[in-house]
Amino acid sequence: MNLTDETKAFMLKNGATKVGFADITDITPKTELTTGIIFYITYPKETIRNMENAPTQEYLEELIKLNTKLDEIGMKCEKFLISKGYDAYAQTKQRLGSDFGENNSFELPHKTIATKSGLGWIGKSALLITPQYGSALRLSSVLTNAPLEFGKAILKSKCGKCMECKNACIGGAISGKEWNYKLKRNDFYDDKKCEKYALIISEENLGKADTVCGKCIYACPYTQKYIKKN
Numbered sequence: 001m002n003l004t005d006e007t008k009a010f011m012l013k014n015g016a017t018k019v020g021f022a023d024i025t026d027i028t029p030k031t032e033l034t035t036g037i038i039f040y041i042t043y044p045k046e047t048i049r050n051m052e053n054a055p056t057q058e059y060l061e062e063l064i065k066l067n068t069k070l071d072e073i074g075m076k077c078e079k080f081l082i083s084k085g086y087d088a089y090a091q092t093k094q095r096l097g098s099d100f101g102e103n104n105s106f107e108l109p110h111k112t113i114a115t116k117s118g119l120g121w122i123g124k125s126a127l128l129i130t131p132q133y134g135s136a137l138r139l140s141s142v143l144t145n146a147p148l149e150f151g152k153a154i155l156k157s158k159c160g161k162c163m164e165c166k167n168a169c170i171g172g173a174i175s176g177k178e179w180n181y182k183l184k185r186n187d188f189y190d191d192k193k194c195e196k197y198a199l200i201i202s203e204e205n206l207g208k209a210d211t212v213c214g215k216c217i218y219a220c221p222y223t224q225k226y227i228k229k230n
Contacts, residue, residue, distance in 0.1 A: 003084070004149040007037065010080055014073050017042045017137065018130075020117030021148040029107045033089060033143035035150075036113035037077060040128075040137040041066050043217075045227045048136045054214035055198075055205055063138065063212065067093050070140035077142045086146040093140070110139035115181065118151030121158050122179040125165040125216035126189035129158070134223025135216070156180040168219035171197025 001009070008019045016039040024036040047062045074090030081088035091110065111128045114120055120130035127135040157178040166174040173194035177187070185191070195211050202210040217223055 002149075003146060007077070007080070007146070007148065011037075011039055011073060011077055014076050015041065015069055016073055017133075018119060020114065020119040020151050022113050022116035022118075022153070023150045024108070024113060024116065024143070027108055027112065028143060030089060030143055033087060033145050035144050035146055035148050036108075036116065037142040037144060037148070038110060038113040038117050038119060038139065039070075039073065039077075039141070040114075040119070040130075040139045041069060041073075042133045042226075043136045043138070045136075045229075048218060048223060048227045051214050051218040053205065054218055055202055055210075055212045056214075057206055059214050060202075060206060060210065060212055066138040070138055074140050074142055081142070081144050081146050084146065086144055088142055088144040088146070091141045091143065108141075108143075110141045113141045114139060115155075116150075116153045118154055121154045121156065122185075123157065123159055123165060123216075123220065124163070124174050124176055124178065124188065125169070125220070126174075126179075126185050126191075127216065127220075129220065129222055131158075131222060133226045134220040136223045136226055153181075162221060164219040164221055165216040168215045169194075169197075170201075170215070171213075173197070174216065 011019045019039045022036040025034040071092040074092045078088040078090040114128050120128045123129040166176045171193045173190045175188050198211045198213040199209045
């Protein structure tokens, strides 16, 4: 088994739903680490099925649970690669939690690595969309110098004329413009409008203001296809 297959098997065994690898030479924040490992865990179908009136307490609790699990997998991957003689840095929420810029985005977002690895594309909602699970997932990543085999990058959206997430976004954060790799997030999505509405709807639904919503996750046809599968 080569290192790529071994790394993927290790991460799947430790709880990742899917794993990808990308060349991040042109975008890495750590010049010595030019390979990105991206992985995600899906939300349980039942949690998303219950989100027609998102957000729900169940969704919030699952989000926190998945973030914790992603951090654990990331740190295990980091230690695994170091044990193989390579450098690695897990971009955990614990490490990056206070490193948001003014646009609520990390220096190297997990989603960017995901599109470069070929795992999915960026939807009109600014979330990663995958053919199998829609946007019903949480992401994390590890930066390394290990020589891994890269996936084929996805450079443009596959959402087409679909406007389900835009129509579901009461806060008006989603413009409806399609993503491609040349666009910045704020070219097609307004994170401030998203945050403003999320604070209102979370107060109504959860009894406490928080920056969670999830209406666009539920609305995505790819997500709907996932949660309707037996």
